[in-house]
Amino acid sequence: MSEQPIKVALLAPQDGSPVAAAEGLDKRKDLRLTKRSEHLSKVNGTGVALAQSHDIILFHADSVNDADLKAITGMRAEGKSAKLVAIASDAMKVTDLYRLKNAGVAEVIPDSITPDDLYQQLMSYARAAAPAAHAAPAALPHMRRGRVITVTQSRGGIGSTTVAANLADQLQDRRRRFSKTEPNRVVLVDLDIQFGTIAAAFDAPPNEVLYELAVNGDIPDAFVVEEALHRLESGLSILTAPDQFAPLDALKPEQLKALVANLRLRFDYVIFDLPRALVDWLAPLIEETDLMLMVTDTSVPSIRQARRLINFYTEENTDLEVQIVVNRESKPTFKRSHHKAAEKVLERQLLHWLPEDPHAAGRALDHGVPLSKAAGRSALSKSIYRLGRAAKKSLDETKKQPKVVKE
Ligand SMILES: Nc1ncnc2c1ncn2[C@@H]1O[C@H](COP(=O)(O)OP(=O)(O)OP(=O)(O)O)[C@@H](O)[C@H]1O
Ligand SMILES: [Mg+2]
Incomplete structure (x- = not known):
């Protein structure tokens, strides 16, 4: 990344779980935060634009439904696209985790993370963001046939x-x-x-x-x-x-x-x-x-x-x-x-x-x-x-x- 601030979109619907660790993100100098009050599944038409104009989209996920997955896949579908980062509670099921990852969520962070750590993580994701950030899980190091x-x-x-x-x-x-x-x-x-x-x-x-x-x-x-x-x-x-x-x-x-x-x-x-x-x-x-x-x-x-x-x-x-x-x-x-x-x-x-x-x-x-x-x-x-x-x-x-x- 250059000296440009990183652009983070936070989806924080009124009736959704708050992302407590996002407190204070808007005060960081090298990060520009956009807050949106829609649910992930409701960003619909604007989802692609949101993904194209940000480095990271941060959202809270307790459980996962098909509409969310569709929204995630939709955001990733076109050209340059933000890295999707989900904040989830420890109670999230492994199968939901899998569905998120499979749909294209790059990182899932536990909601117990502190604001400082979240900020550090976001900075490191943005710096490491490479063209293949949303690719399918990495190829296996050794292709075997056990x-x-x-x-x-x-x-x-x-x-x-x-x-x-x-x-x-x-x-x-x-x-x-x-x-x-x-x-x-x-x-x-x-x-x-x-x-x-x-x-x-x-x-x-x-x-x-x-x-x-x-x-x-x-x-x-x-x-x-x-x-x-x-x-x-x-x-x-x-x-x-x-x-x-x-x-x-x-x-x-x-x-x-x-x-x-x-x-x-x-x-x-x-x-x-x-x-x-x-x-x-x-x-x-x-x-x-x-x-x-x-x-x-x-x-x-x-x-x-x-x-x-x-x-x-x-x-x-x-x-x-x-x-x-x-x-x-x-x-x-x-x-x-x-x-x-x-x-x-x-x-x-x-x-x-x-x-x-x-x-x-x-x-x-x-x-x-x-x-x-x-x-x-x-x-x-x-x-x-x-x-x-x-x-x-x-x-x-x-x-x-x-x-x-x-x-
Ligand atoms: N060769 C053996 N000599 C003595 N004890 C043995 C021997 N093989 C297994 N056992 C003992 O027999 C018991 C049952 O063994 P194990 O659990 O492997 O059987 P299992 O066929 O898998 O049983 P299950 O039908 O409950 O799945 C265990 O306490 C195990 O330590
Ligand atoms: Mg047995």
Whole structure:
């Protein structure tokens, strides 16, 4: 910016929430303030002119409606245009935040900001204003196509969350941290939206995004996904289940499709802990799955359920690779007759084995950390390590034969 004062338009309708931090802006020497008493959605015809004659348009947003979004898009549509800056309360929903950003709002500032800080922020926005200020969210730094692993179970409580969480931990391959290559980027998503326990497993907070998506029906984009992720100290990213009970059937297949597509772009491995219920929004995920792990024990009822589920999932994705993880049983030197019978029913090998180890599993849960940290030398942790290596190897092999993508 030159020495010219920056031009800020403040939309401050009489019946709207006042922008308290804007107090005193009109007294600043290097800022010229225009106050307008219309609502954002009412600037209509004059919106473009307002945007063209100012550097910044400042407005208050508690919630977002379609008329507001239309006004924002309209202001951005033509040539030179002011930077749109929204002041919002902490209570604003992530989905509303996303809608604002997606429509073209450049910055959203919490309404708790002080007048001095607001002034500083506005000055720095105006100085940094570049032609691309209103462009769509920046391109992703690394365009990846991560591999999708879904973890499911033949019966409740068999240990599928334990497998998903610790597999995610292993796939980071942090042993490489002293080498020149970076650890793998891994994200773990808790799709057990009503009873998920990933948050507890990592001593992390619940996240309401899946609840809000279920209620609002919005399609999540990169911004929403980014906001929803919680990054652990280990580098693992997690998307935890909401605290509020979301209706299980309220998510939509298109939402899952967008979520998976976004996560695949930014992570090497995307791991989903599936809910026990068979819901239609899982279909796009099953179609995108590169490897499904079915966690089971070898009892007859569990094997029968595993078979039914495999039938169901392979109907969704005929190429689906399903591998069996036997939990709470050490790998036998020789398979016993009931193991062989199970393999026959499943038409698959009992491939991975994780021993019963209540001490290690309990320690990990108590401390809210993965097994590698709680009991790295335990037999269970070592078996998970082997599972991670084997999963990676089989994914590397299938990568060489790319799937035919159905439209
Ligand atoms: N190999 C194991 N040895 C001992 N305990 C285990 C083992 N695997 C899991 N557990 C314990 O079993 C309990 C259930 O595990 P987990 O939550 O992973 O199961 P789940 O299949 O995800 O259950 P849900 O059906 O509730 O989602 C946990 O207390 C976990 O620590
Ligand atoms: Mg679980």
